[in-house]
Amino acid sequence: MNEMSVEEHLQDFYSHQQLRPEKLAELRALGDETSPRRGRENADETASWTRRQFVVHRRLLAAIALLLIGAFVLGRISHPASSGDLNNAVLARAIGREIAMNHKKQLNLEFAAADYASLQPQMSKLDFALAPPEDPAVAQLQVIGARYCSIQGQLAAQIRAHDRAGLVYTLYQTKLNDKLRSATSSELKAEGVRIRLWKEKGLFYGLAVNWPQSE
Amino acid sequence: METPSVSLDELLQRGYRYAVSLTHDPALAEDLLHDAWVAILQAGGARTVGYLFSSIRSRFINQTRHERLVPMVQWDEAHDRGLLDSTAAAENAPNGRLRASQGALERALLQLRPIEREALFLAAVEGHTAAEIADLTQQSRGTVLSLIHRARAKLRRFLEQAQVGSQP
Numbered sequence: 610m611n612e613m614s615v616e617e618h619l620q621d622f623y624s625h626q627q628l629r630p631e632k633l634a635e636l637r638a639l640g641d642e643t644s645p646r647r648g649r650e651n652a653d654e655t656a657s658w659t660r661r662q663f664v665v666h667r668r669l670l671a672a673i674a675l676l677l678i679g680a681f682v683l684g685r686i687s688h689p690a691s692s693g694d695l696n697n698a699v700l701a702r703a704i705g706r707e708i709a710m711n712h713k714k715q716l717n718l719e720f721a722a723a724d725y726a727s728l729q730p731q732m733s734k735l736d737f738a739l740a741p742p743e744d745p746a747v748a749q750l751q752v753i754g755a756r757y758c759s760i761q762g763q764l765a766a767q768i769r770a771h772d773r774a775g776l777v778y779t780l781y782q783t784k785l786n787d788k789l790r791s792a793t794s795s796e797l798k799a800e801g802v803r804i805r806l807w808k809e810k811g812l813f814y815g816l817a818v819n820w821p822q823s824e
Numbered sequence: 825m826e827t828p829s830v831s832l833d834e835l836l837q838r839g840y841r842y843a844v845s846l847t848h849d850p851a852l853a854e855d856l857l858h859d860a861w862v863a864i865l866q867a868g869g870a871r872t873v874g875y876l877f878s879s880i881r882s883r884f885i886n887q888t889r890h891e892r893l894v895p896m897v898q899w900d901e902a903h904d905r906g907l908l909d910s911t912a913a914a915e916n917a918p919n920g921r922l923r924a925s926q927g928a929l930e931r932a933l934l935q936l937r938p939i940e941r942e943a944l945f946l947a948a949v950e951g952h953t954a955a956e957i958a959d960l961t962q963q964s965r966g967t968v969l970s971l972i973h974r975a976r977a978k979l980r981r982f983l984e985q986a987q988v989g990s991q992p
Contacts, residue, residue, distance in 0.1 A: 612921040612922060612923050613921060613922070613923075613924075614921055615922075615944075615948070615976050615979055615980050615983070616947075616948040616976075618922075618924050618929055618983070619929075619944055619945065619948040619949055619979075620948060620949050621926075621929075622926060622929045622930070622933070623841045623844070623845070623945060623949045625926065626840065626841045626844045626850070626853075627837065627840070628836060628837055628840040628854070628857070629854070632854055632858075633833060633836055633837070636836050636857070636858065636861050637832055637833065637836065639861065639862065639865055640832055640861070640865060640871070
């Protein structure tokens with residue numbers, strides 16, 4: 610115990626006062642996690658981002674609203690909307706989903722054939738004549754075979770074909786009935802499948818191919 | 825109060841010692857430092873000794889006001905006049921040096937009021953001038969000078985009493 614001044618005693622006493630290492634590490638970690646400058650920058654960035662997002666969203670929403678109003682007005686002028694139109698589109702969508710699900714199943718073929726003419730005699734249950742599509746791009750697909758299926762509860766032919774690149778397509782054909790006649794011809798995507806629906810020669814056609822591989 | 829930039833560890837250790845000077849209790853000092861540090865981080869405040877000390881001080885004052893555990897009272901001259909008179913001789917001693925153990929110093933510091941320990945700590949340990957302490961503690965420089973002088977005298981007296989008591 611040395612003789613010291615009061616100041617020296619105080620300095621000595623307080624030099625022995627040390628924050629526990631665990632507590633020091635805890636507070637240090639807190640400081641490392643929340644650097645004040647970084648915290649402010651982050652807060653500023655977040656606020657700025659939020660403001661920017663708000664402005665962008667507001668403008669985007671305004672543009673969408675204008676487009677929708679425009680489309681609605683144009684639609685009313687050029688093509689008066691009816692519940693029938695809506696139903697037809699909904700029906701097409703339902704058919705598209707049905708076709709997509711069938712396409713994805715890739716069930717075993719019941720009949721092997723290299724063209725439509727060879728398929729017809731094998732698929733005797735069909736009450737309509739199979740016909741190659743008028744679209745040359747579809748007509749050129751190489752037929753592999755077919756199996757029976759149904760579209761909206763009606764018997765149909767599910768014909769499997771592939772293009773020159775080996776991409777597999779499923780073509781559906783069935784006789785047009787009132788229900789299918791009302792379905793809107795369209796192109797849509799469902800279940801990861803791109804579907805094209807159309808009508809010709811008294812038949813209803815549906816073509817399915819995996820998407821986006823087909824893009 | 826201008827302070828050179830210090831490392832994070834040194835900043836926290838100095839903050840802790842300052843908190844000890846106010847509370848004279850390690851656990852309370854830890855809590856005080858923790859709260860002050862978190863408040864600074866949340867506010868994105870500057871990591872300087874001055875800012876940390878201010879944060880610690882304001883929290884300590886708030887706590888004592890609410891809990892009335894350690895009242896931060898102003899120096900009571902009448903209360904300490906007798907003490908000052910009795911310690912005047914020792915204060916003016918030729919070398920002003922004395923012996924004191926850590927335990928004795930701790931007990932002596934416990935006899936001081938927080939405001940006294942704080943003033944002594946800031947002056948003797950942190951090396952601040954009276955003007956700097958006045959700035960931190962929101963007091964006049966004259967009050968700070970008086971506070972330091974009397975706190976030092978008081979502490980010396982307690983230490984001398986302890987020294988006499990420990991002699992065979």
